[in-house]
Amino acid sequence: MPALPLTLIELKAALNRLPGIGPRSAERMALHLVQGPKEVIKQLTDCMQKASERVQICHICGGLTEEQPCQICDSPGREPGLICVVVKPTDILSLEKTGSYAGHYHVLGGHISPLNGVGPEDLNIAALEKRLDQSEVQELILALGSDVEGDATSYYLAQRLGRQGLKITKIAQGLPAGSDLDFADELTLNRALQGRIALDHEG
Amino acid sequence: MHLAQLRLRDFRNYQRLDLRFGSGFHLLLGNNAQGKTNVLESVYLLATLRSFRGVGPAQMIRHGSPGFFVGAEVVGHHGCLIRYYWSMKERRLSVDQEPVRRLSDYLGLVRAVVFCTEDLQLIKGSPRFRRRFMDLLLAQTEPAYLHALQQYVKVLRSRNALLKAPRWDQATLEAYTHSLLNYGNQIMEARYRLVPKLLPLAQQAYRRISGDDEGLECAYAPAVREDFQQELARLASRERQFKTTLLGPHRDELQWSLKGRSVSEFGSEGQKRSVVIAMKMAQAELLTQHAGTPPILLIDDVMGELDQKRRSGLLPLLDRSHHAGGQVFMTCTEENWPRELGRRLNRWIVREGTVNPSSPH
Numbered sequence: 001m002p003a004l005p006l007t008l009i010e011l012k013a014a015l016n017r018l019p020g021i022g023p024r025s026a027e028r029m030a031l032h033l034v035q036g037p038k039e040v041i042k043q044l045t046d047c048m049q050k051a052s053e054r055v056q057i058c059h060i061c062g063g064l065t066e067e068q069p070c071q072i073c074d075s076p077g078r079e080p081g082l083i084c085v086v087v088k089p090t091d092i093l094s095l096e097k098t099g100s101y102a103g104h105y106h107v108l109g110g111h112i113s114p115l116n117g118v119g120p121e122d123l124n125i126a127a128l129e130k131r132l133d134q135s136e137v138q139e140l141i142l143a144l145g146s147d148v149e150g151d152a153t154s155y156y157l158a159q160r161l162g163r164q165g166l167k168i169t170k171i172a173q174g175l176p177a178g179s180d181l182d183f184a185d186e187l188t189l190n191r192a193l194q195g196r197i198a199l200d201h202e203g
Numbered sequence: 204m205h206l207a208q209l210r211l212r213d214f215r216n217y218q219r220l221d222l223r224f225g226s227g228f229h230l231l232l233g234n235n236a237q238g239k240t241n242v243l244e245s246v247y248l249l250a251t252l253r254s255f256r257g258v259g260p261a262q263m264i265r266h267g268s269p270g271f272f273v274g275a276e277v278v279g280h281h282g283c284l285i286r287y288y289w290s291m292k293e294r295r296l297s298v299d300q301e302p303v304r305r306l307s308d309y310l311g312l313v314r315a316v317v318f319c320t321e322d323l324q325l326i327k328g329s330p331r332f333r334r335r336f337m338d339l340l341l342a343q344t345e346p347a348y349l350h351a352l353q354q355y356v357k358v359l360r361s362r363n364a365l366l367k368a369p370r371w372d373q374a375t376l377e378a379y380t381h382s383l384l385n386y387g388n389q390i391m392e393a394r395y396r397l398v399p400k401l402l403p404l405a406q407q408a409y410r411r412i413s414g415d416d417e418g419l420e421c422a423y424a425p426a427v428r429e430d431f432q433q434e435l436a437r438l439a440s441r442e443r444q445f446k447t448t449l450l451g452p453h454r455d456e457l458q459w460s461l462k463g464r465s466v467s468e469f470g471s472e473g474q475k476r477s478v479v480i481a482m483k484m485a486q487a488e489l490l491t492q493h494a495g496t497p498p499i500l501l502i503d504d505v506m507g508e509l510d511q512k513r514r515s516g517l518l519p520l521l522d523r524s525h526h527a528g529g530q531v532f533m534t535c536t537e538e539n540w541p542r543e544l545g546r547r548l549n550r551w552i553v554r555e556g557t558v559n560p561s562s563p564h
Binding site: 114117119121152160 | 308357362364365371375378379
């Protein structure tokens with residue numbers, strides 16, 4: 001098979017470095033781009049240029065934003081006493097989609113991971129501590145995942161940030177919404193049992 | 204439960220092998236180095252995704268091939284079609300054409316117990332072998348165990364990495380210690396539960412094999428004596444010195460004794476063999492009780508090493524498996540196959556990477 005032109009190979013290699021794009025997809029995308037109308041390329045490069053110039057990290061919560069501070073941090077309608085701690089900026093999007101959370105966020109930037117050489121000093125914890133010192137926060141919700149590193153990081157934060165008048169909670173784990181017990185694996189059921197909640201009743 | 208079909212491609216010395224089986228006894232006959240054990244190994248691989256010979260998957264690839272394939276049709280309560288391909292670059296495991304996403308969803312579809320010469324390590328080898336014996340049994344009989352064990356291993360690796368780092372933060376260590384205690388205690392509780400279930404079955408099996416009651420006992424000897432948290436805290440400075448986690452279920456032991464004397468230290472060669480077979484029979488029995496049907500028994504040449512008396516102790520187990528619709532695969536060389544097993548055998552001749560049925564004579 002004759003080799004691709006050098007510039008095309010370079011384009012393919014660049015696309016291949018993007019997350020979720022394997023060599024086959026990268027090749028298809030590269031071939032599509034160079035054979036298509038020039039405007040498409042122009043539009044794509046403009047968008048990328050603009051996005052990379054404008055999108056920045058909110059200096060309060062660490063989320064992605066175009067202005068400082070971000071809309072969520074700046075919103076007067078949000079509960080000031082509630083902060084949800086997440087690992088990465090995209091976690092905010094997931095929680096926002098639920099539409100049922102009206103507090104603020106704080107992006108940690110990772111887990112404490114001794115195997116990857118990530119210690120607490122590498123995470124955005126000092127800024128969180130400052131937020132707790134400077135404003136009246138009543139509850140800190142930890143939404144850091146349920147793997148080993150998520151658990152250890154949650155425990156660490158609870159120990160370090162615990163103080164008078166601050167409630168620290170961890171999001172629950174259990175059955176997926178609308179699902180039947182038949183479809184749950186034993187581990188999930190086990191967790192759901194441990195995290196059971198009391199029902200109110202009369203008398 | 205039994206395998207109705209086994210397909211091997213580039214697995215060990217088999218370039219291509221397609222076999223169909225019924226339930227019952229299958230005797231694989233042939234000279235040494237013809238590929239008898241490789242068939243057993245492939246069935247065990249389907250059950251555990253590991254080799255019982257203590258080697259990695261790369262060593263099961265036929266010389267000169269990129270990867271191996273093992274496929275099987277399982278008949279029983281959870282009948283299914285399993286396909287497993289492994290190469291250095293790619294591994295694919297599917298059940299009924301669906302890729303398997305979680306190990307815990309897969310393990311248990313094929314249940315197998317192997318009897319092989321490597322089993323002697325269960326008594327002669329380091330405690331690691333006996334911990335793996337407990338882990339394998341608990342992973343197959345207690346749904347939450349495998350998860351706790353996997354998490355424990357991850358926590359342990361992280362905690363050891365912390366202790367080895369040139370400098371680390373005490374609060375981070377405490378966070379990982381907290382998880383270590385949590386999963387470690389779950390593992391120890393499960394192991395405490397296992398021994399009272401295991402011991403009577405092993406004693407019964409041992410009586411059958413050895414012919415007399417020599418007072419077989421087994422005791423779970425956890426590294427933690429009473430309180431994991433307190434005892435670990437006392438080791439803090441030594442852990443800093445040795446740069447590793449010094450206490451926990453990763454240092455447990457399962458002690459086997461005859462008349463109060465340790466089998467590994469004082470047992471005769473014959474006693475050791477008998478205890479190992481009793482352990483494996485207890486394992487098969489426990490798995491049968493748990494699942495309601497017997498696991499596939501894989502017996503690799505051990506019969507040849509046993510004398511007539513000890514051999515006959517194994518027969519009730521084989522018989523029961525036969526009556527319950529189970530399946531037994533046994534390898535033997537032509538001269539030492541156990542003729543007392545009778546005529547209800549399916550005999551297969553294994554020669555230079557081929558397997559062919561042979562009419563009984």
